[in-house]
Amino acid sequence: MDRYELRGKVALVTGAARGIGLETARAFVRRGARVALVDLEQDAAEAAAAQLRATDALGLGVDVTDRGGMQRAVATAVERFGGLDVVVANAGIAPRAATMRAMPTETFDRVLDVNLMGVCRTVDVALPEIVRRGGHVVVVGSIYSFMNGAGATPYAMSKAAVEQLGRALRTELAPHGASASVAYFGFIDTEMVRRSIDQEPLAEAMMDTIPAPLRKRLPPSAAGEAIVRGVERRSPRIIRPRRWAVLSVLRGVIGPLTDARNERDATTQAIVRELDARGGTEQPTTA
Numbered sequence: 557m558d559r560y561e562l563r564g565k566v567a568l569v570t571g572a573a574r575g576i577g578l579e580t581a582r583a584f585v586r587r588g589a590r591v592a593l594v595d596l597e598q599d600a601a602e603a604a605a606a607q608l609r610a611t612d613a614l615g616l617g618v619d620v621t622d623r624g625g626m627q628r629a630v631a632t633a634v635e636r637f638g639g640l641d642v643v644v645a646n647a648g649i650a651p652r653a654a655t656m657r658a659m660p661t662e663t664f665d666r667v668l669d670v671n672l673m674g675v676c677r678t679v680d681v682a683l684p685e686i687v688r689r690g691g692h693v694v695v696v697g698s699i700y701s702f703m704n705g706a707g708a709t710p711y712a713m714s715k716a717a718v719e720q721l722g723r724a725l726r727t728e729l730a731p732h733g734a735s736a737s738v739a740y741f742g743f744i745d746t747e748m749v750r751r752s753i754d755q756e757p758l759a760e761a762m763m764d765t766i767p768a769p770l771r772k773r774l775p776p777s778a779a780g781e782a783i784v785r786g787v788e789r790r791s792p793r794i795i796r797p798r799r800w801a802v803l804s805v806l807r808g809v810i811g812p813l814t815d816a817r818n819e820r821d822a823t824t825q826a827i828v829r830e831l832d833a834r835g836g837t838e839q840p841t842t843a
Contacts, residue, residue: 560692560788563588566637567787568630570620570678571647571843573600575746576696578607579780580644585610587784592633592640594618594626594647596843612637620647620674627681640685642787644694645675648714649841650752653707653762655828658835664710666841671714676721690733692787695722699742699800702807704815706824707762707831726792737786739794740804745773751842761827772797 567584571577572593581591581604590612595601598617605615614636618625633640648671651663675695686693698715705712722738729735743749753759763771779796786794795801803810818824 560790562642562784562788565589565641565691566592566633566639567642567644568592568594568633568640568682569644569646570594570674572615573597573604575748575776576741576744576779576783577644577646578604579776580646580783581605581613581780582608582777583780583784584642585613587788589642590614590637592616592629592636594620594629596647620645620678621669623677623681626677630681630685634685639689640682641689641691642694643679643682643686643691644696644783644787645678645718646694646696646783647674647678647843648696648748649843650711650748651708651841652752652834652839653756653758653831654834654839655707655832656709658832658837658839659709660839663839663841667710668714671711672717675714675718679721679725686734687729687732692734692790693722693725693729693736694739694783694787694794695719695725695736696739696741696783697722699740699803701738701740702804702811704811704818706818706828723792735790737783737791737794739779739783739786740796740800741779742797742800743771743773744779744796745775748842749773758827758830761823765821765824765827769799770797770803772799 569581572581573595581593584591585608592614593604594616601615601617605613616629618629695718697719700712701715701719725736782796
């Protein structure tokens, strides 16, 4: 496809009060786009919009699991800016590491509701405008879209499902002159990563199971810029850090090998036993 010019276009970004979402909105504004920043709290969304110092940035407080709320957010953006060309379904949360057996049902369900159904609802209510204007959808997956998610089962489940949503949309939107991307991010230095990894007592042992070159962290600005460049190019896949692309391509070979290794590896199994012992303890989520 030809380069997608963003000047004058309208984008809606969820999870936009900070981190990847805010930096994505910032990158859109730099290119002359108008942006609706959606986050759970109205004050946080408005403060994020104010940071951009752009008259064409709008903050909206909406829970992405609320279909009616997201319908109103899209309608507000259309009323304010005259339409909607791009939607970036970025909002997500992560659970404290625990096995499925140890994780409270409420936590498990909430992660799926936000990370999967929240993405689905965001995209669904935006699709009429995306189709009408030949626009673009970005769904934010993860390296956990294709990696073993032991210890973070609902998170990995949601990201694998989001990948399938994005791939299907890519095909389904083509007849309308619209398109979609899946963004796969490794370790981005967001508040969610800092809380879920840096404050995790088992983090060092868990990270040691990942090859050192793959542990590199990128700033949220790198992820936001990658998303917007992907929209400009209508790229099917956006992967950062780029070194994860090899594992994505070779997942059919590497995945079964690492799964078999995890079953036998003494260090991995020791970590699993500790995660399994977390049943009955507080299991907060982080955004």
